[in-house]
Amino acid sequence: MANRERNKKILLELVKQPDNSRCADCGAPEPDWASYKLGIFVCLNCSGVHRSLSSHVKSIRLDFWEDKLVEFMKSNGNASAQVYYETAVPPYYYRPQQQDCNVLREQWIRAKYERKEFIGETKYPPLPYTTGFYEGMLWKKGKESTQFLKRKFVLSEREFTLSYYNKEDESKGPKAVISIKDLNATFQPEKIGHPHGLQITYQDGNRTRNLYVYHETSQVRLSFNRFTVICLHQLVPMITRNYLKEGYMEKTGPTQTESFKKRWFILDSQNRKLFYFKGQLDAEELGAIFIGTESKGYSVKECVPTNARGNKWKCGLTVETPERRFVFMCEQEREQREWLEALKKVLSRPMSPQDYTSKRRRTASRGLHETIKAGLSVLESKRQHEEGREDTSCRGA
Structure with a gap:
């Protein structure tokens, strides 16, 4: 009979090894689960996806491990699995991160282990990805309403654009033609309320616009992979970045004597901008605050506004710029702390020539x-x- 404590000790030693100390799929530190079918160590979130694929997962701390399963884990591990399952991952293919949603994890895990797309036997990119043109139907949220309507979207390599139409009749032309270089796309299942929700952000003149779309199936994810193939490899990090922080705060006006109003904020660290919207799913920004560096006169700190009125929340912070002092209120100290940390990350990063422009x-x-x-x-x-x-x-x- 297997020695329960001995096997647990062996597994805990294995998971401390550098290659095993992070989740084999999303990179989360200190994974507590393992697939004894694949011989890999994974985090709790990724273990749920593996369980749905019948990958036979167990907790390395709580479950009973037989001797033969422990020996299998000893002879395999994350490094050897990576050599086999990630031999030929295309440079454009998005690898999920620790903070990403389950739809990204599932797409990666299914492609990697179930379909074995990256072991070098499948020619990449597949033929449908190389045509330079892709069109399909997505459900898009209305600009002024909460209703989602079916709309046609078209990606074009030749034009280097994403277009969408208000109706299936194309005679009136597209409602919008978006340059890929001005675009960012992030998966937002919780925000949109659908497991395959996507937020597309782009510049419309000097204003920022949002499109909120979804597909009934993971086709939105497959479409996005085609999308990244159409783009130049150097542009992929620019059009697929996640925002550093999102959430509600209360905001007052320039003199800080006006009533506070609840606004939805998005911190885009790459562009050094803090956008604010009237609501969480608004199409157009109300404004944006450029976040420079401390050496250029920018700062962020906690505060307790003296002339505050109309605010329901009490945890304040200020953002100082050379032109103006902004005052915000957070509902909880945790939110206040997270906003402070996120803004300080942007402040600490040196400005590039593009930032000045x-x-x-x-x-x-x-x-x-x-x-x-x-x-x-x-x-x-x-x-x-x-x-x-x-x-x-x-x-x-």
Whole structure:
């Protein structure tokens, strides 16, 4: 009969080895589970996917391990599995990270172990990926409503664009034509409320737009792989980045005497911008804050606003820029701490030449917007004044 404690000790020693100390599939540290069919150590989240594939997983701490299974784990491990199952992973293929959603884990694990797409026997990219053109139907959220409607999307290598149509009738042309170089795509199943939800973000002039789409099956994931093949390899990290932090905060105006309003914030660390929207699934941004470096006059810290009114939340933080001081309120200390840490990560990263260009363009756009807004305000005041004079004149007559 197997020695339970001895086998557990052996497994715990095996999982401390450098190659086994991280999940074989997403890289999460200190995996507590193992597939005794594949001989790999995996994290709790990935073990759930393996269990659905009948990969025979067990907890290395809680389950009973027979001697022959422990010997199998000793003779295999993550490194040897990687040599076999990841011989020919295409450079464009997305590998899930620890924080990614299950749809990304499942797509990777199924392709890697179930379909064995990367062992070198399948020619990559497959023929459908190399045509340079792909079209299909996705469910897209309406700009002003919560309803999702079926829309046609087209990817073109020749045009280097993603287009979508409001109706299946193409005679009126696409509703939007998005340059791939201005695009970012992230999987958002929880946010969109569908396991195959995708958020597509792009620049529309100097404003940021969001499209929220999903497919009934994992076709949205397969479409996205085709999408990355169409793109140049150097662009792949730019169009597939995840946002550093998302969530609700309360925001006040420039003088910090205005009432606080709840807004949805997205921190895009690559572009050094903190976007804010009226709601979580809004198509257009209300504004964006460029986050520079401390040497350029930017900072973030905790705060307790003295003139705050209308705020329901009490955990404050401020973002200082050379032009303005922004005040935000978080619901919990944990959220406050996470926002502070995320913003400090961006602050600590040196600025690139592209960052300076982005800041100048954003500043110019904001200046033009404020000038137009001020001009409209003057015109409105003048109109009201003239109407008041006319009204007085009529009463006198």
